Amino acid sequence: MRDLVTGMSYLVKGQRWVGRNRRQWGFGLLPGLITLIGYAAVMTVLVLRADDVVDWATPFADGWGSPWLGLFRGALTALFFGGCLLLALLSFTAVTLLVGQPFYEALSERVDLAEGGSAPSSGLPLWRELWISARESLAVLVRAALWGVLFFALGFVPFVGQTVVPAIGFCVSGFFLTEELTAVALQRRRVALKERLELLRSRKLLVLGFGVPLTLLFLLPLVAVFVMPGAVAGATLLARDLMGETEEDGGAPDAGGADVVSAPPASEW
Structure with missing residues (x-):
């Protein structure tokens, strides 16, 4: 239970950190606003075109x-729009992080510098970091979508589908959301997706304490825009905890003292 409370505290500490560094918070808002405008435009088009899409997909029902x-066709239109909305919620964080990669990396580095005096660097060019981020975000999104399909099917089970399944769904969403956010700091430490998932699973309560409350906040995209900079800052603090880094050791891990921690084979980068 201590890890659960600690995870929640990192969420609060992250918001406090950007509150004390207003300029970083302002820069951190830009990617979320850009993504939100893009998503709003796409969803508007889908709302206007949903009937046409369903009509096109069901010619057999014309008679x-x-x-x-x-x-x-009304039921299919509702399912189509609901599926698009679910996909938008699942992908919003990943797309915002991809759009704002330089902004959030700079913010994460400043948190590392403030906490430990040094900021680990991947040593990779920006284009390669963006490629790795996009590839791994897609892999996480596919995993989350598969879980979403499973929970949708289980939702038809009486009682359990309306009580237990949604609770587990929020936990799974919180886990993947935390993975996406901590990736900003952990990718700079050259920790690949497989190792990140293992690291997060080793401290599930810590991850859920951070991710589940944030998932509830992120259900409202406008709220997500404003809390995203603080979420990145809090996720950096959480990543430091996962890697065993403290203020006293200057940002290095307890075991080795190098900036690059648990680096995967070069082929993965």
């Missing part, structure tokens, strides 16, 4: 009589 045609 159905009333009210069955309207009910059938």
Whole structure:
């Protein structure tokens, strides 16, 4: 339970950190605002075109009589829009982090410098960091989508689908959200996706304490925009905890003292 409370405290500490560094908070807002505008435009088009898409996808129903045609296509339109909305919620963080990679890396580095006096660096050019980030974010999104399909199916189970399944769903969403956010700091330490997932699983309560409350906040994209800079700062503090780094050791891990920690084979980078 101590890890659970600690995870929540990192979320609060991250927001406090950007509160004390208003300039960093302002820069950190830009990627979220850009992504939100883009998503709003796409969702608007989908709302206007949803009926046309469903009509195009169900030509076999053209000859159905009333009210069955309207009910059938109305239900499919609702499912189509609901699926798009779910995908938007799942991908918003990943896309925002990708768009704001330079902003959030700079913010994460400043947190490292403030806490430990040094900031680990991957040593990779920006284009390669962006490629790795996009590739690993896609892999995480696919995992999250598969879990989403499973939870959707389990949602039809009486009682359990309306109580236990949503609770587990929030935990899984919190885990993947934490992975996306801590990746900003851990990728600079050259910790690949496989190792990051193992690291997060080793401290599940810490991860859930940070990720689940944040998932609830991120259900509202506008709120997500404003808390994203603090979430990145808090995730950097959490990543330092996972790597065993303290203020006294100057940002180096307890075991080795090097800036690059648990580096994966070069082929993965």
